[in-house]
Amino acid sequence: MDLFSNEEPSIKVRTKKITASKKKILFNRVIGQSKAKFLLEKAILNERIPTAYLFYGQEGSGKNAMAIEFSKALNCTSGSQIPCQTCDNCRAIGRLVHPDLKFVFAAPAKIKTEDVVKHIQKLAANPYLPSAYSETAGILIDQVRELKRTAGLKLYKGKYRAFIISGADRMTTEAANSLLKILEEPPPKLLLILITSRLDKLLPTIISRCQLIKFSPLKETDIVSALEKEGIEPGKAKIVSRLSMGNFRKASALLEEDYNAMREQAWLLLIGSQNGDDFQKLALIEKIAAGKSRGQIKELFHIALLWLRDLQVLRIRGGDLQEDAGFYNADQIEKLARLNDKLSEVNLDKTIVETENSIDLIERNVYINLILINYVTYLFDINLSQQPR
Ligand SMILES: [Zn+2]
Incomplete structure (x- = not known):
């Protein structure tokens, strides 16, 4: 019809x-x-x-x-x-x-x-x-x-x-x-x-x-230009619009949240999972989950996806960290470089799929800490298997 x-x-x-x-x-x-x-x-x-x-x-x-x-x-x-x-x-x-x-x-x-x-x-x-x-x-x-x-x-x-x-x-x-x-x-x-x-x-x-x-749902580019019209700085507008899933209401709410703190935690999740023993990993999970709603954890995984996508671009460009490469985290080049070093042997496509699966599990109401443990273990294991013995 x-x-x-x-x-x-x-x-x-x-x-x-x-x-x-x-x-x-x-x-x-x-x-x-x-x-x-x-x-x-x-x-x-x-x-x-x-x-x-x-x-x-x-x-x-x-x-x-x-x-x-x-x-x-x-x-x-x-x-x-x-x-x-x-x-x-x-x-x-x-x-x-x-x-x-x-x-x-x-x-x-x-x-x-x-x-x-x-x-x-x-x-x-x-x-x-x-x-x-x-x-x-x-x-x-x-x-x-x-x-x-x-x-x-x-x-x-x-x-x-x-x-x-x-x-x-x-x-x-x-x-x-x-x-x-x-x-x-x-x-x-x-x-x-x-x-x-x-x-x-x-x-x-x-x-x-x-x-x-x-x-x-609104196009990302439409949200970006609307936010830029409101005086939001382009890099931030781009990330927020990606996370908002075509929902301008959500984009505005994200701007009010402490977005940079969330980005830092997503980075820590990716980089920190590569370090330490089980005890340290649990401490990391506790730190990340503390005081966050399900929706915020989901956002955190979405932000992790943006870090991973930046790494993909970086690899395609042969490690060229020029700011005009269109990175989501163009203002955090140093962190991006460190993450790239740390995850240099990791299969990014697989990690992206694993991250998307975690988001899916959050939507299906699976216990949050369990999702985080699985995710951290996954990152740790792939890293471990790639260590020289
Ligand atoms: Zn009129």
């Missing part, structure tokens, strides 16, 4: 006269996502705006950001470049305070209004932020009832009334059924944007009434 087809019989597509012919659409506040942008631009230029969109795909891929920019574009009063970011509608939507816009997210039932306002303000400042509320929070029937109440009201100053429902998979069954009623008989000028990273958790009856737009 072509998920992007306009021909779905159950989807209501409105044809609306807007003078779009000379308009240029610029979604440049959204990182990457050229396919999603193309489809949404086409909808605006062809004046075919469905009642409901469903943006789905990986977390941190820019679904909230896109929903906000799309709502701006539809309501922008500029005649040429949209969203212009300067007209009243663009500015108010950007701050998520436009009277014709509602941004709904999962929150605890007894949340205070001031906390809702605070969260909305943060999100408006950075739409790539994660939701502040735990997995147990939901989107409740009252939130959808409020949407229903306002859905048919006269527009205040926008051209469309936009409801953005972020984390739509967190709707309670009651809330979802209530939303379904809006979708079945939508008032004119209503645009619903449902957002989820867990498509399988949504009612099929809701999915079938929405036009689906997929958000893929």
Whole structure:
């Protein structure tokens, strides 16, 4: 099935006269996502705006950001470049305070209004932020009832009334059924944007009434240029984007963590495993595992992979340590050289596979210390077998 087809019989597509012919659409506040942008631009230029969109795909891929920019574009009063970011509608939507816009997210039932306002303000400042509320929070029937109440009201100053429902998979069954009623008989000028990273958790009856737009994990190069725009130094941007797995939210979080300390520990894991007796190895494992979550250990292995990939490049280049070789750890050339000496006889391909296996085991919930012991033993054994006797 072509998920992007306009021909779905159950989807209501409105044809609306807007003078779009000379308009240029610029979604440049959204990182990457050229396919999603193309489809949404086409909808605006062809004046075919469905009642409901469903943006789905990986977390941190820019679904909230896109929903906000799309709502701006539809309501922008500029005649040429949209969203212009300067007209009243663009500015108010950007701050998520436009009277014709509602941004709904999962929150605890007894949340205070001031906390809702605070969260909305943060999100408006950075739409790539994660939701502040735990997995147990939901989107409740009252939130959808409020949407229903306002859905048919006269527009205040926008051209469309936009409801953005972020984390739509967190709707309670009651809330979802209530939303379904809006979708079945939508008032004119209503645009619903449902957002989820867990498509399988949504009612099929809701999915079938929405036009689906997929958000893929971001490309490394897109994350790098977005981070560089924010003033992050290129070497760091490159490593963080590699570790983020196409998730900009994760990339931002990594920047806040003490990344250099993690890199040092990954290096120690690789180089330290080559030294000492069993007792020293256990001490190393304890040091590395101390106070770290599963996710952080996984990150550590990903960082170890980057050291190993640098070694691969270094070997291909015959040991040439020039800084322009495109190393992930270009700012740590001395450490790279020491690691290269230490692992000079080691089969890197096999070690990379072993590292990837360890990451796989972490994802499968195997006991962390056991994974570390196996890994360290592996590194030690291959080194030992290559020692001259
Ligand atoms: Zn505007």
